[in-house]
Amino acid sequence: MLSPLADRIRPTTIDDIVGQRHLFGKGCYLRRIIEGGNIPNMIFYGPPGVGKTTAANIIAESTGMKLHRLNGTSAGIADIKDVIADTRTLDGANGVLLYLDEIQYLNKKQQQSLLEYIEDGSITLIASTTENPYFYVYNAILSRSAVFEFKAVTAQDIVPACKRAFDILSKESGTEIRADDEVLMYIANGCGGDVRKAVSVCELCFYGAEKQDGTAVITLEEAKAFTQRSNMHYDRDGDQHYDILSGLQKSIRGSDENAALHYAARLIEAGDIISLSRRLLVIASEDIGLAYPLAVPIVKACVDSAMQLGLPEARIPLAEAVILLATAPKSNSAYMAIAAALDDVRNRDCGTFPRCIQNKHYDGEDSDKSGQNYLYPHDFPMHYVRQQYLPDAIKDRVYYHFGDNKTEQAAFAYRQAVLEKTGNKLPPKP
Numbered sequence: 328m329l330s331p332l333a334d335r336i337r338p339t340t341i342d343d344i345v346g347q348r349h350l351f352g353k354g355c356y357l358r359r360i361i362e363g364g365n366i367p368n369m370i371f372y373g374p375p376g377v378g379k380t381t382a383a384n385i386i387a388e389s390t391g392m393k394l395h396r397l398n399g400t401s402a403g404i405a406d407i408k409d410v411i412a413d414t415r416t417l418d419g420a421n422g423v424l425l426y427l428d429e430i431q432y433l434n435k436k437q438q439q440s441l442l443e444y445i446e447d448g449s450i451t452l453i454a455s456t457t458e459n460p461y462f463y464v465y466n467a468i469l470s471r472s473a474v475f476e477f478k479a480v481t482a483q484d485i486v487p488a489c490k491r492a493f494d495i496l497s498k499e500s501g502t503e504i505r506a507d508d509e510v511l512m513y514i515a516n517g518c519g520g521d522v523r524k525a526v527s528v529c530e531l532c533f534y535g536a537e538k539q540d541g542t543a544v545i546t547l548e549e550a551k552a553f554t555q556r557s558n559m560h561y562d563r564d565g566d567q568h569y570d571i572l573s574g575l576q577k578s579i580r581g582s583d584e585n586a587a588l589h590y591a592a593r594l595i596e597a598g599d600i601i602s603l604s605r606r607l608l609v610i611a612s613e614d615i616g617l618a619y620p621l622a623v624p625i626v627k628a629c630v631d632s633a634m635q636l637g638l639p640e641a642r643i644p645l646a647e648a649v650i651l652l653a654t655a656p657k658s659n660s661a662y663m664a665i666a667a668a669l670d671d672v673r674n675r676d677c678g679t680f681p682r683c684i685q686n687k688h689y690d691g692e693d694s695d696k697s698g699q700n701y702l703y704p705h706d707f708p709m710h711y712v713r714q715q716y717l718p719d720a721i722k723d724r725v726y727y728h729f730g731d732n733k734t735e736q737a738a739f740a741y742r743q744a745v746l747e748k749t750g751n752k753l754p755p756k757p
Contacts, residue, residue, distance in 0.1 A: 332530040333523040336488075336495055337381050344378050344385075345488050345522050346480035351382075357475055361386055368445055370430070370464060371455040373477030374567075376521030379455040382477075383426045386453060392424040399432030407440050414449040423450050430454035431463035438465040445471055479520025486515045488522050492529040493545075504533060506545035513547060517554035528553045568599075572606050575649075580614045584653035591649045595642050604630040607648050618658035618732035625651060656732045664727035671721060678720030709745050 338344050341351050341358060350357040360366065366386060371379040387394045395410045413423050423444075430438070444450040445468065452472065456463060460474055489511045497504045514532075518525040531553040536543040571590050578586035594603040611626040629648035633641035671677060683701040702712045715722055729739040 331527065332492055332496065333526040336491060336526065337384070338378075339385065341382075341385060344381055346484040347378050347382075347477055350475055350477070361389065364390070366390055366424070366451055366453075368452045368468075368472040369454070370460050370469070370472045370474045371453070371477055372460050372474060373457070374479055374520065375457055376518075376523035376525075377477045377480055378522065379477050380428060383428075383453045383455060387424050387426050390422075390424050390451075392422045392451065394424050394426065396426045397428070399427060399429035402427070402433065402437070404437060404440065407437060410450065411440075411444055414444060422448065425450055425452050427452060427454040429456060431456045431458045431460075435465055438468055442467050442471075480522050481520070482512065482515035485518065485520075485522055485525050486511050489514055489525055489529050492526045493533065496530065496533045500533075502538070503542040504536075504545065505542055506532070510545050510547055510550045513550045514554055517550075568602070572602060575603070575606060576610055576614070579610050579649065579653045580657065582653055582657070584650050587649050587653045588646065591645060595638070595645065598638060600633055600638065600641050600645065603645060604633060607645070607652065610652050613662045614657055614659060615652055615655045616658040616661045616730075617735050617738075618656035618730060619734065622652060622655055656734075658730035658732050658735060660728060660730040660735060667726040671724065671726075676720060678718035680718060681715045681722075683714055684716055707749070709748055711745050711749050713749075713751050 341361060344351055349355065352358065369386075371383060373379055393413055395413065397406055397410070410423060410425050425441070427433070441450060441452065442465075445452050452468070454464070454468075454472070460469060464472075489506075493504045493506055496502075510532075514525050514528050518528060528550070532545045532549050533543055535549060535553065536545050538544075571593050575587055575590035575594070578584075578590060591603055594600070607626050608623075608630060611622045615622040626648045629644040629651075632644040636644070702714050704710050704712050706712075717724060729735045
């Protein structure tokens with residue numbers, strides 16, 4: 328039984344690896360390490376199908392060390408003990424190289440069991456993970472390893488891999504394969520930077536192709552059918568989930584409604600309207616804020632409609648909310664104000680409340696200062712009277728600064744008018 332095509336065409340040299348020029352290009356740091364032969368502990372981090380396992384295999388085969396391969400999804404303490412035991416045999420005299428795929432699935436105790444042997448050099452670790460290693464890999468292992476990020480492969484780099492896949496299938500089957508450039512580019516674009524997935528799509532297209540006079544013709548319709556939604560690369564618990572939400576918020580903050588709609592569409596296509604709705608509610612207050620306060624109730628109404636409608640109709644009010652926020656005036660004045668106030672509460676001794684605002688109406692017979700002395704603003708012209716509200720220790724603190732948008736400037740002008748008519752000093756204009 329043949330192994331999957333993606334395994335049969337796996338590169339055997341550094342120069343054959345698709346993409347990752349920032350790591351394996353001439354003169355690049357990782358390439359120099361490999362060619363130098365002194366292999367440190369390394370962690371390869373990046374999305375699936377971009378060459379992490381291939382690179383680890385090439386490095387492992389070039390070291391001359393006893394090689395062990397483990398996968399974090401199935402490895403247990405017993406498997407790790409077998410690797411450790413080899414460090415005390417003749418086979419392991421030159422050192423043991425452990426290639427550990429999906430290291431994030433090992434628990435802390437399992438990772439810790441390797442630490443002593445990594446530290447004394449009897450085991451060299453090459454680990455790979457699709458998750459951010461700084462969140463999922465034990466810190467002591469991270470501190471003893473070099474971390475290299477593998478990036479999604481561009482469509483232009485995937486096209487040669489697709490051609491190679493069809494060439495190998497043609498030689499193995501004795502069948503001519505015809506796939507035009509449009510088909511190859513569609514497969515390359517549709518697999519989200521995942522070379523393995525693109526090669527697998529090529530294999531499926533070949534087996535499902537109609538044979539004409541001994542030639543397998545790969546049509547664009549077949550490529551679309553087998554590629555399906557494979558370019559989504561979406562995991563609600565993974566880094567990309569947070570990257571998409573970050574891209575959405577930064578696009579709205581930057582008033583780019585087209586980019587914002589793109590990231591919203593990725594969340595909608597993945598069926599994750601809850602994360603999209605929550606982030607839109609945050610953006611309405613954090614980034615639009617007092618420049619257009621009505622954004623909050625409008626976005627809330629759009630979110631409520633989306634939740635009641637469900638997909639596919641939910642996409643319409645959510646798109647309305649995205650466009651409204653992206654095209655609205657922006658202000659983060661409320662966000663900055665509460666951040667400054669929280670910083671004082673957390674990091675300063677703010678003192679006690681001013682006597683005039685305490686919830687106390689009887690001072691006792693022995694009080695040196697009787698009476699609350701609170702001035703009720705509604706008893707004064709324009710419903711304003713100057714008095715101290717902040718504690719003595721921070722009585723002159725200013726947290727909020729009026730933004731330069733129309734709404735906040737109107738509020739600032741009203742404040743100025745009140746202070747002028749009540750004979751108080753005006754604050755500096757922002």
